[in-house]
Amino acid sequence: xxxxxxxxxxxxxxxxxxxxxxxxxxxxxxxxxxxxxxxxxxxxxxxxxxxxxxxxxxxxxxxxxxxxxxxxxxxxxxxxxxxxxxxxx
Amino acid sequence: xxxxxxxxxxxxxxxxxxxxxxxxxxxxxxxxxxxxxxxxxxxxxxxxxxxxxxxxxxxxxxxxxxxxxxxxxxxxxxxxxxxxxxxxxxxxxxxxxxxxxxxxxxxxxxxxxxxxxxxxxxxxxxxxxxxxxxxxxxxxxxxxxxxxxxxxxxxxxxxxxxxxxxxxxxxxxxxxxxxxxxxxxxxxxxxxxxxxxxxxxxxxxxxxxxxxxxxxxxxxxxxxxxxxxxxxxxxxxxxxxxxxxxxxxxxxxxxxxxxxxxxxxxxxxxxxxxxxxxxxxxxxxxxxxxxxxxxxxxxxxxxxxxxxxxxxxxxxxxxxxxxxxxxxxxxxxxxxxxxxxxxxxxxxxxxxxxxxxxxxxxxxxxxxxxxxxxxxxxxxxxxxxxxxxxxxxxxxxxxxxxxxxxxxxxxxxxxxxxxxxxxxxxxxxxxxxxxxxxxxxxxxxxxxxxxx
Numbered sequence: 001x002x003x004x005x006x007x008x009x010x011x012x013x014x015x016x017x018x019x020x021x022x023x024x025x026x027x028x029x030x031x032x033x034x035x036x037x038x039x040x041x042x043x044x045x046x047x048x049x050x051x052x053x054x055x056x057x058x059x060x061x062x063x064x065x066x067x068x069x070x071x072x073x074x075x076x077x078x079x080x081x082x083x084x085x086x087x088x089x
Numbered sequence: 090x091x092x093x094x095x096x097x098x099x100x101x102x103x104x105x106x107x108x109x110x111x112x113x114x115x116x117x118x119x120x121x122x123x124x125x126x127x128x129x130x131x132x133x134x135x136x137x138x139x140x141x142x143x144x145x146x147x148x149x150x151x152x153x154x155x156x157x158x159x160x161x162x163x164x165x166x167x168x169x170x171x172x173x174x175x176x177x178x179x180x181x182x183x184x185x186x187x188x189x190x191x192x193x194x195x196x197x198x199x200x201x202x203x204x205x206x207x208x209x210x211x212x213x214x215x216x217x218x219x220x221x222x223x224x225x226x227x228x229x230x231x232x233x234x235x236x237x238x239x240x241x242x243x244x245x246x247x248x249x250x251x252x253x254x255x256x257x258x259x260x261x262x263x264x265x266x267x268x269x270x271x272x273x274x275x276x277x278x279x280x281x282x283x284x285x286x287x288x289x290x291x292x293x294x295x296x297x298x299x300x301x302x303x304x305x306x307x308x309x310x311x312x313x314x315x316x317x318x319x320x321x322x323x324x325x326x327x328x329x330x331x332x333x334x335x336x337x338x339x340x341x342x343x344x345x346x347x348x349x350x351x352x353x354x355x356x357x358x359x360x361x362x363x364x365x366x367x368x369x370x371x372x373x374x375x376x377x378x379x380x381x382x383x384x385x386x387x388x389x390x391x392x393x394x395x396x397x398x399x400x401x402x403x404x405x406x407x408x409x410x411x412x413x414x415x416x417x418x419x420x421x422x423x424x425x426x427x428x429x430x431x432x433x434x435x436x437x438x439x440x441x442x443x444x445x446x447x448x449x450x451x452x453x454x455x456x457x458x459x460x461x462x463x464x465x466x467x468x469x470x471x472x473x474x475x476x477x478x479x480x481x482x483x484x485x486x487x488x489x490x491x492x493x494x495x496x497x498x499x500x501x502x503x504x505x506x507x508x509x510x511x512x513x514x515x516x517x518x519x520x521x522x523x524x525x526x527x528x529x530x531x532x533x534x535x536x537x538x539x540x541x
Contacts, residue, residue, distance in 0.1 A: 006096060034093055045093050057155055076100075078157035080091070085345040086338045087095040 001051050002031065002080040005064065009073030011042035018071060019046070022063050027054045042073075047080065099338075100157075106311035107373045108339060109159040110346050111366045112199075113149050114287035115142050116294035116302040116359060119168040119203075127179035131188035134173070138165060138192035138201075141301050141356075146197040148353045152346055160346065161308070161368075161508070165193060166292035167203035175215020182219050186226035186233045193232040202292035204235040207282070210244040210531070220250075223257050227272035228264035234290035240280040240477045242484045246532040251477065254278045255470030255526065259493060262462070266495035269503040273492040274425075274457065278473050280480030280487050285360050286416040291453075291488060302359035303351040304416060307343035308366045309335075311373045313399075317381045328382060329402045336363065336406030344411040362416030363407035364452055365399075367427035369510035375399075375420050376429025376439075387429055388439030396420060397450035417486060419452025425505060425512030426457055434513045441472075441515050449479055454487035459503045459512035462495040469493060471522035482535050 005023075007015060016033075023030060028048050035044040053060060061077050068075030102108040122133035142165055149163045167173075167189065174182050186204050193201040204226055206216040223235050237254060240246035258278075262270035277291040284295020287304035294302070316335040320327050343361040351358035367375045376387035379395045400419045408414050422444065424430045433439035441458065448454040454476045460469075473489045480487030494503045497514045504511045 004091065004096060006100060008097075008100070036093055038093070038097060043093060043097060045096050047091075061154065076157055079155045081345060082156040082158060082342065083091040083096055083099055086099055086341045087091060 003048055003050050003077050004080050004083055005046040005048055005075065005077045007042070007044040007068070007073055007075045009042060011037070012071065015042070015044065015071060015073065018067050019064065019075065022067055023048060026060055026063070027052050028060065102309070102312045102338070103158060106309070106315045107368070107370065108309045108312045108342070109161050110343060111306045111308040112162040112164050112287050113145070113160060113346065113350050114164040114166055114292055114304045114306065115145050115354075115356065116166045116285065116298055116304060117141050118294055118298065118300050119173045123173050123176035125177055127174065127177035127184060130173065130177055131184055134185065134188045135192045138167065138189070139195045142196040142198065144354060148350055151353070152349055156346070158342060158346065162199040163197070164287065164289060164292065165196070165198050165201045166287070166294045167201065168294050168296070169205040169207060170203055171206035171213065171215040171219040172296070174219065175213055180218055182222035183226045183229065186222070186230050189233050190230040198232070200232050200234055200289045202234040202236070202289050203294060204233050205237065205293045207238045208247055208250045209238050209241045210247060212250070220253060220257060223276060224260040224264050224272065227261055227275050234275045234292065236277040236279055236282065236291045236293060238279045238282040239473070240481050242281055242481050243534055245534040246280070246474065246477055246481055248474065248532055249529045251474050252470050252526050252529060254473055255466035258469050258491060259466045262493045262495055269497070269505060270462070270492045270494040271505055274490065274505050274509050276490065278477070278489045280477040281485060283416055283486055287362050288364060288366065288417055290490060298359070299357055301356045303347060303354065303356050304359040304362065305343050305347035305350070306362040306364055306366065306416065307339050308368070308373070309339040310365050310367050310375045310378055312339060313365065314372075314374070314378045314381050317378065325398060329398055332399060332402035333406035336403040337410045340407035340410035358413070360413045360415030361411040363403055363411070363414055363418040364416065365403055365420040367421060367423065368508055369426055369428055371428055374427045374429035375422055376427050376433055380429065386436060386438035387433040388443045392443065393446050393450055396422070396447050400451040417452045421453055421456060422447055422451060423457035423490070424515070425459065425503070425510040426508060427510070431511065431513055434515060441517060445475060445479070448476065448487055449483065452486070454480070455489045455491060457490055457492070457509065457512060459492045459494050459497065459514045460517050461499055461514055462493055462497050464493045464517055465521070465523070467521065467523040467526045468517055470526045472517070474526070478532070484537070
């Protein structure tokens, strides 16, 4: 199962390190990554494979949310299908 | 990979524009719960609902978490209780409503619909008893919703039922006077009622439906409004195209959730209802979409045309996004549940008469309208008759959910709470309709050639 992680907020040191450490600890593989500044807001989007994850989806979601609060950013993880079904026919 | 712009658009629709799935509604047939002993029938009803819907709320919450899309309500609709309870000798059907409430509490859903009767051509004994039980049933329960279909285009209008529903609504209001007449907010009178509607208060599981089914209702007025802000001043071709595209995206999300819920619950997928359902929160208003199109206030001249365009474009965009579309599918205009409608009534821009005209071109009808507590039952019946006639003649669903709020006068605000919002009390005609309503009988089915 693939999921999309989005990080939105103010740019700072350690965002990618913080997120990828959690993912590595949970055995989640990063498939693709892009980052950009949209309307002055730092936006990072990661496509990850969670099929071998050692924690549940909600566990992963909570760890990322906690990291987001620590860094003052919004970090969320969503099943890839919500984006593909909305934007692809 | 999905482009960053698409990812951000989806997240913005959910976070800022309040896009949500309004409801996952599980339809359950209770036809095998009929029993000559009413207590036994109630036990069967409770067991069947709690058996089939035990995982509904958990599955809804899992989907919500994994896909990051809020699912506001989980609901159940059942076979019209008049059909199930009619096999028993019981006169008072309140016990059936209590059984529904207990089952709804047990599985944790927000509402359960189907305390209903279909009387468009006449009453069975079960229908009569059910309708008599509605006021008490809705005042002693919190989650149970009721509906009565009093007309169809093929059968005409049962004016005896229209007259009786005026009395029933008054009684329901007086039994819940301390809550502003709240029971009436859970009661809808229909023409051409759909059998697969997932929205309350009118949801029930029709007799053409399978044993158990998942129907999903989407929302998303905020997303449409926001898309229209980007095309200010453009012509109506652009407006329609913009709405269609957004409605497509909104409905795709409903389709995804419906398919996923039905797969996880092992229950067949019924329909996605394309309705644009507002909530009282800011940024989630259908009235504000109409105002974005250029009418100064909802209710000003041009509002009906704006709503017609909106409703049609939502259907066109949504139909392509879902394999099965049904229910009420269109824009809802419930006054108390829409911040823009409430404002429009309070500043005098929107009247009952204009709302009636608007219901000719959109989904449902006169919805969540508070009127003075001293409005007579005849006047309420006559309001129902007018609205129902629009549905019957135009071959569409119309409905009335009206609250004669005890002790309230024009200009007062009645608080219903939660998604039901707060309704400004609206003015009704001071001229009577008593002699008209007193006639009774049936208005014959209309002819559908020579259309003019």
